[in-house]
Amino acid sequence: MWPALLFSVTLTSASTHSLTYFFTAVSGDIDFPEFTVVGLVDGKRFIYFDSNIKKTVPKTEWMKQKEGAGYWDRQTQLAAGTHHAFRNNIQAARGLFNHSTGVHTFQLMYGCEWDDQTGATDGFRQEGYDGEDFLTLDLKEMRWTSAVQEGFSTQNKWNNNRAYLEGRRHYFNTVCVEWLKKYVEYGKSSLEKTVSPQVSLLQKSPSSPVVCHATGFYPSGVTISWMRNEQENHTDVSHGELLPNEDGTFQKMSSIRVTPEDLKKNEYSCVVKHKSTTVRKTLTGKEIRTNEDQTGGSVRVGIIVFAVDVFIIICVAGCMYLKKRREDGQL
Template sequence: MLEHTLKYFYTAVSGDIDFPEFTVVGLVDDEQFMYFDSNIMKAVPKTEWMRQNEGADYWDRETQGLIGTHQAFKNNIQIAMERFNQSKGVHTFQEMYGCEWDDQTGTTNGFRQEGYDGEDFLSLDFKEIRWITPVQQGFPSAQKWNNDRANLKGNKNYLSTVCIEWLKKYLEYGKSSLQKTVSPQVSLLQKDPSSPVTCHATGFYPSGVTITWMKNGQEHHEDVDLGELLPNEDGTFQRTSTIRVTPDEWKKNRFSCVVEHQGKTVTEKKIRTNKETSVPIAIIVGAVTAVTAVILLVVIGVAGFMVYRKKKGFKPVKPSDDSSSQRSTNTLISSGSGSSTSS
């Protein structure tokens, strides 16, 4: 693997929903290594290599910092609701941040992004080190944070230095696990002859996978929908690609699904139906709404991972040099003292 990543996902939820107000998930190379939510009020390890390498001081520091961040996110979601003229209902405010490191070229990159109700709200331009927003409601925050030069400097230092150092440390901790390779199991699934055909690849690690449909020996891209990358309970991943074709078109042509993973290729041509599958196909290939995705991922220990489905992102705060994750404790209000430091 050339490119490695450290990512954190923060999710705040408002409204009448059976879900924690605030959740945090940390990922190294897309493997979850830590978790926190406002119900348990405790940061906990999710891998054996984290349990073995970091002690009580680390988890106490993470817990105290995230308890403070929980309160900041409660403020943020209320302020966002006011800016969008909303007084009730289920709403989400999310932050996604982290860094990338290429272990061959040494190239690094950082990202920080905020979302509200699944849409872009604010993002940090890492090259220019300035905040930008695609919506009017984000202008006050962008202006406030761009005027805080110390805060911008703190973001740059964390993303380009501190984050990379912790990424390398975590990679060393988990090298036996993170360097493993598991090939995918591939199936073609269909609920009935008139339904779309889904190519389901699961059980693979690491997460990088390419799914291609072939028609009569040629790549076919029409009426194809690629699903989200999702984690499995055992630390592996799954992904689907669905093609819409008529039963007559399927019979008259040679369709196949080709899955490429870590230099190996798996090709599947035979469709499995409900009668052949122990798990109901509808569960695997059914459409997943934003809220459903959150609930599903809580079950598998990755709360809030897919509500805001953007690749990169992050939010402003001043990091401490010895902190593994950078806390966001400032609110969206355009006035005030800016960000504060945590753990």
């Protein structure tokens, strides 16, 4: 199941770079663009297109500076052509699933990764319909697989087309990686920046889980762990998804359920590790902010609300439905 209204970003190590494109088409009675394209380098948005504005635009200063009008015209033409193709795709999918009415989505995620230390590369592509896996390309086996019976016919058709498969191999192993290297060089100063996380301990009530919330950090790689009396603790712990902030930084949370009595008898702490720093917060009355915290005002916990723009609202509706990272041409 692809989680709705979440936006997933591929996590990479310090030496690994990623280029990822998210396509989302929506049919039915909607009040937002029926088609969007979002491109990300190392998890940071760098281009955007939607069927309302009808043009591809830069989302970083380095893309504005490095590419001229010809590049943006080509990307707009490619996106417009893909929009037309996705209209056909979503109608075909509706037919396969016998959906004649209602709002439906067709999504595609594809891209590549490159390790600038080892030179290793990888590619991924996955399609989805209405929040469920539909078709996935396994680059190592060079074959398509479908998660549902409705996709078997397309799976078999594409697997029997060796020229098509070889074209995909060439794209992911060569074309995509070449563009990724170019974009990384363009945005080197921005992509290599480091911003430390701000860490807070939040709790709705004494009987609620304690949430360790890290936000404002860049790059995206972060780990949150819990300690009990200086020993790593995994009991009654849950971890949230990595989420993007509007300013290009990231946030993540983890929670632990612990009784007031246990908290008095034992020392619990949250440890947040990021390439920029390690932050440790001990669960004490002074550190934990609650709804009754009079110094900071009312604290909203459970769901951390953050600013989002049209990109997140639209792309989120489909893009993150892809649960494995796994195209068709450069956009």
